[in-house]
Amino acid sequence: MSNRDNPYDTGAGEVNITFGGLNAGSDRSAAAGAGASQTAPQGTDVIKDVSTASFAADVIQESRRQPVLVDFWAPWCGPCKQLTPMLEKVVREARGRVKLAKLNIDEHPAIPGQLGIQSIPAVIAFQDGRPVDGFMGAIPESQVREFIGRLTAGDTGRIEEALAAAGQAREAGDSQTAVQIYSAVLEQDPEQVDALAGLADLLFEAGRTDEAKAVLDRVPEAKKGASAVAAVRARMALAEQVAELGDPAELERRLAANPADHQARFDLALIQNARGEREAAADSLLAIVKADRAWKDDAARTKLLELFEAWGMSDPVTLSARRKLSSLLFS
Structure with a gap:
């Protein structure tokens, strides 16, 4: 009209x-x-x-x-x-x-x-x-x-602005504001994938894993493969694996005694990633690829690719580690 x-x-x-x-x-x-x-x-x-x-x-x-x-x-x-x-x-x-x-x-x-x-x-x-x-x-x-x-x-433009504001709040360490923005977006569009993923990620970071999983369950079936959702699921899966890995100090002692202990280096990489030490985690896995590409059916390279997905394809560590991996594989 x-x-x-x-x-x-x-x-x-x-x-x-x-x-x-x-x-x-x-x-x-x-x-x-x-x-x-x-x-x-x-x-x-x-x-x-x-x-x-x-x-x-x-x-x-x-x-x-x-x-x-x-x-x-x-x-x-x-x-x-x-x-x-x-x-x-x-x-x-x-x-x-x-x-x-x-x-x-x-x-x-x-x-x-x-x-x-x-x-x-x-x-x-x-x-x-x-x-x-x-x-x-x-x-x-x-x-x-x-x-x-x-x-x-005009909803799309406003939602994009709100999501950008939520991202800025997260970077500034203001998780509460980010949660409020994501929640407001989801009130307008309950199936907005980036908001669902962002809210789930913040809940997961706060140790509220069950609530994070419940939020991810709200993602429509046709959108479950979205990169933002996949990244959160990958982080949650890695955290579950890390919880079963044991003491990182013991793993470091094993490596000091035997640098060829690839299992110890692999487990340590997962713990390093869980701590937010992305560069160290990438370097640990790259070291295994360099020393023994075939170890456990190429497990180190496969795990590194999973980390890339969890970190995001535009993450600086992802970009740097991907270049190093390509150099190892094709040199």
Whole structure:
């Protein structure tokens, strides 16, 4: 629906309507920041009946987190009975990218009066605390999908910005903020793979392995092979292996007594990796490849490739170790 056809567009770009003392056109930056640090409980329904009293919280404030459609209806309205079930279906299929608030105009006439609603069904979309678009009448499902698609078209860019912010928070050592951002992203898009992987990784780093596994279980089947997910699973698998390896000091003593003890060097490499000593781990495995490529059916090279996947293909240590490996294999 174009602005020309939109009966709710004022042409001014900013709509100011006061509901229950809350100015919908007020400065949104503080609320947007708060929205990024708070997440609704898992399982919160995306469809809700609202009233005049709850409109500010359920529509105005909630629209600062994701678009909210307000369905103005009445029990006597025949077209409403056609539109509402279809609206609910499409909103549920959007998986949290948009919410639906249903308001009975007979029971709560004040808000539709303020908005100038004179016929129903009428649907108004709110974003960032203000009405931004709308339509009237029982339009076809395809047009409803198109309408919601326009509202959520900017989600990808916002999610990418949020993921970048979460990455910066992690680099700065602020895991709590990163967790909050990942959780906020997942409220908008419960299947966002990078957010699921990032949240699982942080939980794993915090020693909450069972919770990390539960988050990874939420990854859709078609996306389980995503590199970010594979990296977290690889780290978790390595950690499980390391837990069974024993005392690193003993392994070092074995190597000092016998530098050809490849098993001791291999086990030490896994422990070094678990400690975050990536260069040392790579060098240990490269030393085995150099000394005996065929040891245990090329186990050192195979493990090194697993580490590359866990570290990420663009990681500096991965790039350096891959060059050294190529030099050993093809020199």
